[in-house]
Amino acid sequence: MGKFLSVIDYTIIHATIRATTPxxxxxxxxxxxxQADILNVGVEGIMLMGAFIAVYTSVLTGSWIIAVIAAVISxxxxxxxxxxxxxxxxxxxxxxxxxxxxxxxxLTRFLLQKLLGVSGSYTLKEGTAIPxxxxxxxxxxxxxxxxxNDYSLFEILSIPLIxxxxxLLYKTVWGLRTRSIGLNPEAAKTAGINVYRxxxxxxxxxxxxxxxxxxxxxxxxxxxxxxxxxxGRGFMGVAAMFFGAANPIFTAVGCMIFGFTDSVGARLQAxxxxxxxxxxxxxxxxxxILSISMIKQxxxxxxxxSSIKA
Amino acid sequence: MPYKKILNSKYTSAFxxxxxxxxxxxxIIALMGENPFTVYAQLFKSAFIGNFNLGTTIxxxxxxxxxxxxxxxxxRVGVFNVGVEGELYLGAITxxxxxxxxxxxxxxxxxxxxxxxxxxxxxxxxxxxxFLKAYYKVNEVCVTILMNYVAIHITSYLxxxxxxxKTGISQTKPIxxxxxxxxxxxxSRANIGIFIAIAVCILIYYLLKKTKLGFQIRxxxxxxxxxxxxxxxxxxxxxxxxxxxxxxxxxxxxxxxxxxxxxxxxxxxxxxxxxxxxxxxxxxxxxxxLPFLSLFIAALKSGSxxxxxxxxxxxxxxxxxxxxxxxxxxxxxxxxxxxxxKKGKEV
Numbered sequence: 001m002g003k004f005l006s007v008i009d010y011t012i013i014h015a016t017i018r019a020t021t022p023x024x025x026x027x028x029x030x031x032x033x034x035q036a037d038i039l040n041v042g043v044e045g046i047m048l049m050g051a052f053i054a055v056y057t058s059v060l061t062g063s064w065i066i067a068v069i070a071a072v073i074s075x076x077x078x079x080x081x082x083x084x085x086x087x088x089x090x091x092x093x094x095x096x097x098x099x100x101x102x103x104x105x106x107l108t109r110f111l112l113q114k115l116l117g118v119s120g121s122y123t124l125k126e127g128t129a130i131p132x133x134x135x136x137x138x139x140x141x142x143x144x145x146x147x148x149n150d151y152s153l154f155e156i157l158s159i160p161l162i163x164x165x166x167x168l169l170y171k172t173v174w175g176l177r178t179r180s181i182g183l184n185p186e187a188a189k190t191a192g193i194n195v196y197r198x199x200x201x202x203x204x205x206x207x208x209x210x211x212x213x214x215x216x217x218x219x220x221x222x223x224x225x226x227x228x229x230x231x232g233r234g235f236m237g238v239a240a241m242f243f244g245a246a247n248p249i250f251t252a253v254g255c256m257i258f259g260f261t262d263s264v265g266a267r268l269q270a271x272x273x274x275x276x277x278x279x280x281x282x283x284x285x286x287x288x289i290l291s292i293s294m295i296k297q298x299x300x301x302x303x304x305x306s307s308i309k310a
Numbered sequence: 311m312p313y314k315k316i317l318n319s320k321y322t323s324a325f326x327x328x329x330x331x332x333x334x335x336x337x338i339i340a341l342m343g344e345n346p347f348t349v350y351a352q353l354f355k356s357a358f359i360g361n362f363n364l365g366t367t368i369x370x371x372x373x374x375x376x377x378x379x380x381x382x383x384x385x386r387v388g389v390f391n392v393g394v395e396g397e398l399y400l401g402a403i404t405x406x407x408x409x410x411x412x413x414x415x416x417x418x419x420x421x422x423x424x425x426x427x428x429x430x431x432x433x434x435x436x437x438x439x440x441f442l443k444a445y446y447k448v449n450e451v452c453v454t455i456l457m458n459y460v461a462i463h464i465t466s467y468l469x470x471x472x473x474x475x476k477t478g479i480s481q482t483k484p485i486x487x488x489x490x491x492x493x494x495x496x497x498s499r500a501n502i503g504i505f506i507a508i509a510v511c512i513l514i515y516y517l518l519k520k521t522k523l524g525f526q527i528r529x530x531x532x533x534x535x536x537x538x539x540x541x542x543x544x545x546x547x548x549x550x551x552x553x554x555x556x557x558x559x560x561x562x563x564x565x566x567x568x569x570x571x572x573x574x575x576x577x578x579x580x581x582x583x584x585x586x587x588x589x590x591x592x593x594x595x596x597x598x599x600l601p602f603l604s605l606f607i608a609a610l611k612s613g614s615x616x617x618x619x620x621x622x623x624x625x626x627x628x629x630x631x632x633x634x635x636x637x638x639x640x641x642x643x644x645x646x647x648x649x650x651x652k653k654g655k656e657v
Contacts, residue, residue: 039451081637089641094390095591098584099637106629113624235455242452276467283456283463294448 011146012263020259021155022047022221025213026230026237027244027251028165029206034246035169036202037182041097042082043210044234045104050075050214052108055225056115058128068130068215075211076204078104083203087196101234109227121226130154130220152220154212165248178202182246213237236282243290257289258282323645327638335631339623349623356616357609363616365498369570371608372507373398376562377586378593378600379511380555384436385595386518387551388531389443393454394559395583396461397435401428401560402567403465406574407473409485409567420488425506425564432560433553435461440552444545462577469576480576491569501569508601510558515597527551559583585611592639607632 026043033040050071058067082100085091109119116122130153138144169175178198180188185195217233218225236258243257244250265278336346357367377394384391405428412420439457442448466480475483491501518524526547529537534544562582567574589607593599614628638644 085637085641088643090643091637091640092591095588095640096637098588098591099633099640102584102588103630103633103637106626106633110624110626110630113626232459239452239456242449274467274471276463276470280460280463283459287453287456287460290452291442291446291448294442294446298446 008264010143012260012267014146014151015263015266016256016259017151017155017158018221018259019262020255021152021158022213022217022233023236023240023258024158024162024252024255025154025209025216026234027240027255028161028237028248029210029213029234030238030241031165031244031246031248031251032169032178032209033202033206034241035175035182036178036199037185038086038093038199038203039097039238040082040203040206041094041235041238042078042100043097043206043213043237044230044232045097045101046075046078046207046210047214047217047234048101048108048228048230049078049104050211051218051229052111052214052225053211054215055122055124055218056111058124058219059116059122062128064128064130064219067128067219068212071215072208072211075209075214076207079203079207079210082207083200086203087199105228108225112225112227116225119227121224121229123224124219128219129223130216152216154216154220162248162252169248210234239286243286254286254289257285261285323642324639326645327635327641331631331635331638334634338627338631342623342627344621344623349617349621352620353610353613353617353628355613356620357613361495362498363612365495365500366612366615367605367609368495368500368504369498370611371605372503372565372569373562373582374586374589374604374608375507375511375601376558376565377583378590378604379514379586379597380558380562380583381587381590382593382595382597382600383514383518383527383558384552384555385590386527386531387548388534389440389450389548389552389555391436391439391454391552391555391559392451392587393436393439393457393461394555394562394586395579395581396454396458397432397556397559398563398566398579398583399461399465400435401432401563402578403468403473403482403563403574404428404431404560405489405564405567406482406485409489410483412489413486415486415488417488420486421491421568424485424489424568425561428560428564429557430560432563433557436552436556436559437549440549440556443552444548465574466576469574473574475573482574484572485568489568490572491565493569499570501565503565503569506561506565510561511597511601514554514558518597523547523550562586588636592636 026047029043029046030040053074054067054071057070058064061067078100082093082096085096086093112122113119132150132152133156134149138148167175169179177188177193180191181193181195181198189195213233214230217229222229237255240251240254240258243254244252261282265275265281268278269275332350336350339346339349356363358364377398380394380397381391405424408424408427409420412423415423435457439448439450439453442453443450469482470480473482475481491503493499493501494504518527526537526542527550529540529542530544530547530551534548537544537547566578566582571578585607586604589600589603593603610628610632614625614632617623617628618625
């Protein structure tokens with residue numbers, strides 16, 4: 001029992017938030033496009049590009065602010081390519097997204113060799129990463145210190161971001177129109193919404209968030225760039241988006257599940273559990289929750305329909 | 311007018327994308343201080359000339375073809391099977407396990423057993439998302455993506471624990487000689503798996519075009535509700551199609567183990583199935599076009615390996631070019647020269 005308590009104690013909260021944030025940002029990049037009926041599997045690629053550009057700019061300029069801005073720009077560029085390919089030239093979005101992932105994976109590997117002269121990974125020097133936020137007043141107490149101190153910028157920003165996206169999608173005219181495209185593009189068009197432009201906007205926003213996600217991953221979360229460092233986080237974000245049916249709040253819950261199992265898993269490993277079994281837990285749990293929620297909904301529908309018949 | 315027809319055919323469009331991509335990448339190569347013509351000549355040579363080079367192309371061609379085929383089969387029942395990668399892993403480890411546990415079997419029987427169990431495991435794995443999609447409308451893209459990670463972790467656990475070959479590297483014991491597929495074009499790793507792959511491709515083509523099941527599969531994919539109405543059990547057909555797809559994915563993994571590695575290596579695939587899926591996507595789901603596109607991608611991949619060996623061009627650059635090409639090909643309307651294009655724009 002003592003062992004168990006040291007796996008789940010107050011420090012797990014900080015660890016969970018830390019593990020959740022990169023997935024959460026990726027998930028929002030998928031949420032915003034999904035609301036306009038675009039399945040964005042290219043999040044992984046946008047994020048990876050952002051991560052690389054952030055590291056490279058940080059090395060060049062020594063400033064993490066410029067690095068984050070550059071990462072956002074690179075995310076938007078990749079997103080714009082996807083937008084043109086999908087919307088203007090009618091490329092299948094799934095194919096476009098997968099190709100973008102492939103393209104960025106190869107491109108970052110190539111640029112890492114050419115621009116930074118290393119293959120595999122590049123570790124940042126001191127002072128160029130996104131600084132952690134530290135309050136002196138919490139230092140005295142161990143628990144408060146763990147709960148409130150040393151968060152990276154985006155780890156703090158992610159919570160207002162959830163609310164912002166929820167508000168944007170469900171409480172503004174822009175959000176209503178965007179969602180109407182997702183529900184019925186023809187009807188939206190009839191109502192005078194420029195579907196093409198709106199979809200493009202949504203993809204570009206997704207590029208901004210994806211770029212931020214990448215910058216956070218390399219400058220806030222790990223202080224280095226590794227080949228394929230996103231390592232499925234973009235896909236996890238897409239999965240969380242599906243889990244939350246593209247609703248920002250439920251999506252965030254999905255990301256939390258990933259983050260929580262991830263950090264519990266990291267601790268269980270110390271007790272000799274095979275790491276692979278623990279690593280697959282978040283995926284299995286998500287599949288289970290997703291399936292159960294769909295089955296529940298199916299049964300509810302069935303009941304409703306049968307009562308109509310009776 | 312005939313010239314318009316030629317201009318607007320999908321072959322012209324694919325050819326033009328290839329041309330644009332060739333010129334674009336030529337410029338990139340020139341910017342890197344290499345002569346694009348010698349690089350292209352070298353690329354071609356490294357892909358086709360000589361037993362080793364041709365063999366490497368074939369070695370890469372087989373899994374691309376099979377995983378692409380697996381993807382197409384599932385898409386015919388209206389399910390997007392992104393989980394071929396997981397089925398490939400599980401099929402591979404099953405083939406390896408059957409390959410080294412049974413001893414003293416005649417070669418044909420042993421190979422059959424390996425392939426059979428690999429396909430069985432692959433199809434059972436694909437049953438899960440198929441079932442969830444057919445009966446409860448659980449999004450298959452999400453489930454299959456997640457299940458890929460589960461499958462990869464399962465094999466990784468098995469290969470470092472219960473099925474470990476205890477050699478220091480994460481791999482199983484080597485399979486018996488009787489389970490190995492005959493090598494062709496030595497010294498490359500190409501093997502008779504290519505004939506199995508092509509046979510399966512033809513078989514699936516026949517199955518989909520000429521049989522009752524094939525008709526039911528196509529009908530379900532086009533409209534499950536209508537199919538249900540005319541008496542096709544579309545839910546069961548959907549699951550069947552998915553299991554068939556999983557079986558092909560498992561077969562692809564088995565051939566990798568039995569033909570190429572001789573063991574199951576941890577993390578051996580490096581996204582083979584995603585490349586296959588792309589081949590299927592640019593073939594636009596046509597089984598006839600799939601072999602050519604798979605061969606093309608395989609040639610670029612094996613050529614790029616040779617290129618890295620012989621010139622200063624890194625493999626990652628060729629990977630960039632491959633991705634660029636695929637991106638250009640996916641854009642259906644990129645080379646459309648009629649007035650239709652303007653109409654399409656308004657939408």
